[in-house]
Structure formats: structure tokens, C-alpha cells
Amino acid sequence: MGFCTAAAGIAVPVTAAAQTQGALISLSGPLFDLRMLLLVGVVCGATVFAAVAGVLFLRAARKARRAQLQASEHAAEYERKRDFLKAVLAAEPQYLIHWNEAGEPAVVADTLTGNLGIPAELEEALRFDGWLERDSVIELSSHLEKLRSTGQGFNLMLKSRSGAHIEADGRAAGGGSVLKLRDLAGRRRELAELCDTHLRLGKENAMLRAVLDAVPTPVWLQKPSGEIEWANRAYCRSIEVASPEEAVRQQAALLSSSERAAAQRVLEAGETYHAQTALSVAGEKTQYAVQLRPVGQTCAGIAIE
Known part of the structure; x- marks a missing residue:
């Protein structure tokens, strides 16, 4: 009887402790699972972030390498073009x-x-x-x-x-x-020298014509056939035309037709024509010594009173 009472006294505390421990286990179980779940989520998120960041980093690195390679190729191309242009200029x-x-x-x-x-x-x-x-x-x-x-x-x-x-x-x-x-070299230099000669002769010709235009004696240029190419103002006054251009346009001759025919025969033979002739100047007959001399492809004439 005493043994049973003692056993019952011992069993009561043991049962109470077991109940208390069970209650603690039942209360801490869900909390433990929530913490584990949170920890697992954090670890998984960090892993995914690291993986995505790694992939993005690798892609960025590849793009950077490609851009660097293209930049190097462009720089080399520009260098080649620069060297080529320098060679062309030099x-x-x-x-x-x-x-x-x-x-x-x-x-x-x-x-x-x-x-x-x-x-x-x-x-x-x-x-x-x-x-x-x-x-x-x-x-x-x-x-x-x-x-x-x-x-x-x-x-x-x-x-x-x-x-x-x-x-x-x-x-x-x-x-x-x-x-x-x-x-300038070659033909271009020859052309430039020819242009210089042409300009020089043009200036000399203009000065010579200006001098001859100022003299009071009739002076003219004609072809061996008698065609008038130029005449000074004294020539124009002697045949009563307004200007040298008008004298050329009208082919106004100072000599008669027979004198021109005689002059043509002499000039075509390459000789100088000389004649004394009476010319009508301003309505009056005046004696002139006429001379026509071949000069290259043309002939120069002068009539001296």
C-alpha cells in the first residue's frame, strides 16, 4: 500500500514534466520551421542573385571584349589610312x-x-x-x-x-x-611657258599698235592677197572711214586695184613692193611713197608723204 502510494507520488511529477515538454515541443515546432524556411529562402535568393549577376557580368565582359576588339580594329584601320594618306601626300x-x-x-x-x-x-x-x-x-x-x-x-x-x-x-x-x-613639269610647264610667251607677245603687239596708231603716216597690215587685217587711224583718215575696225570690215583699200594686183605679185614672190602713187587724202591728191614688206604670214604697209 505504501509502495503504491510512493509510486503514484513519483508518477505524478513525471507525467507533469512529460506534458510540459510535449507542450514546449508543440509550441516551438512551427516557429522552428518558419525560421528554417526563411533561412532557405534567403540562401536561395542569394544564390539566384549571384547566378544572375554572374551571367550578366559574363555577358557584359564579352560585350566589353568585343567592343575593345572592334575599337582596336578601327584604330588599326585609321592608322593604316593615315599612313596611306601620308604616303600619298609625300x-x-x-x-x-x-x-x-x-x-x-x-x-x-x-x-x-x-x-x-x-x-x-x-x-x-x-x-x-x-x-x-x-x-x-x-x-x-x-x-x-x-x-x-x-x-x-x-x-x-x-x-x-x-x-x-x-x-x-x-x-x-x-x-x-x-x-x-x-x-609644273613636262607638258604643263611647256604650256605655262607658251602662255607666258603669248602674253608677252600680246603686250608687245598692243604697245606697237598703240605707237603706230599715234603716228600721222598711214600704216596697215594685210595678207599677200590684199585683204586688210589692221590699219592705224592715219590710214582711216586718208580713206575717210570712222575707225580701224570699220576699215577692216569694209576692206577699204588705200591703193587702186591695179596697184594691189602688182603688189600681190611681188609679195607672193617674197619680195618688197615699192611704188610712188598719188593718193586722195581729204579730197586732195597727194604723192606718197608706198612700201609693202612680207612679214611671216602677213605684210606690213606704210605710205610716206
Whole structure:
């Protein structure tokens, strides 16, 4: 009886402790699962974020490598083009000046050889009157002004004070303009020299005609056949026409038809025609000594009172 009572006394606390522990286990179980779930979620989210970040990083790295490779290829291509342009500019002797959009000049190439008279310094080279002949200075300055204001290109043959012939080529380039100066060679130089000779002879011819136009004696040029090519004002007054141009247009002859026929025979033989003839000047008969001399493909005539 006492044993049973003691066992019952012991069993009561044990049962109470078991009940208390069960209650604790039942209360902490859901909380434990929630924490584990949260921990697992955080770990999974970090893993996914790391994976996505890694993929994006790899893609960005690949794009960066491709961009770097393309940039290197473009840089190499630009380098090759630059070297090619340098080779092209150096292949031809020239003095190249470029004006940018702001109008600031710069020397792009200076590979000229020989004594052309072009100064090496840009500031001196742009003072054209210091190394070009006067006519060339006027011509180049006028065309450069048009090029820089309207973009109108030009190609000129200039002459330096040292006597060298220089080709000037002006072109619009983007928002600026370019002037290329180079030495003339071969046929182009021959053409320039021929133009110089033509201009010189033209000036000499104009001066000679001006002098002959001022003399009081009739002077004229004609073909061996008698066709009048030019006459001075004294000739016009003697045949009573208004101007030398009118004398040529009318083919107004100073000599009679028989005298012209005789002169033609002599001139075609390459000899000089001489004659004494009475010419009617201002309505009066006057004796003149007429001389016609062959000069190249034409004949020069003069009538002296």
C-alpha cells in the first residue's frame, strides 16, 4: 500500500514534466520551421542573385571584349589610312595649306623640292606679294577669296619672282578649304611657258599698235592677197572711214586695184613692193611713197608723204 502510494507520488511529477515538454515541443515546432524556411529562402535568393549577376557580368565582359576588339580594329584601320594618306601626300612634291571652319590656316604637307621661291614659313607663304609676280598675286588672291566665301574651286598657273612656274589648285574640303601649290613639269610647264610667251607677245603687239596708231603716216597690215587685217587711224583718215575696225570690215583699200594686183605679185614672190602713187587724202591728191614688206604670214604697209 505504501509502495503504491510512493509510486503514484513519483508518477505524478513525471507525467507533469512529460506534458510540459510535449507542450514546449508543440509550441516551438512551427516557429522552428518558419525560421528554417526563411533561412532557405534567403540562401536561395542569394544564390539566384549571384547566378544572375554572374551571367550578366559574363555577358557584359564579352560585350566589353568585343567592343575593345572592334575599337582596336578601327584604330588599326585609321592608322593604316593615315599612313596611306601620308604616303600619298609625300609621293607628290607639293605645298598644301588647309583652312578650317574658323578660317585658321595650317600647313598639311611641305614636300616641295627645288627653288620655286615659296617660303617655308606659313606666315610668309601667305604673303603672296613677297614671292609671286604682281599679276599672279592679284589672280590668286581673287580666286582664294571666292573659294573661302562661296566654295568655288580653281586651277591657276602662277609665276614666282624667281621665274618658276607654279600650279595653284584650290578646293573646298568639308567646312574648310585647301590650297595646293606644286611645281609644273613636262607638258604643263611647256604650256605655262607658251602662255607666258603669248602674253608677252600680246603686250608687245598692243604697245606697237598703240605707237603706230599715234603716228600721222598711214600704216596697215594685210595678207599677200590684199585683204586688210589692221590699219592705224592715219590710214582711216586718208580713206575717210570712222575707225580701224570699220576699215577692216569694209576692206577699204588705200591703193587702186591695179596697184594691189602688182603688189600681190611681188609679195607672193617674197619680195618688197615699192611704188610712188598719188593718193586722195581729204579730197586732195597727194604723192606718197608706198612700201609693202612680207612679214611671216602677213605684210606690213606704210605710205610716206
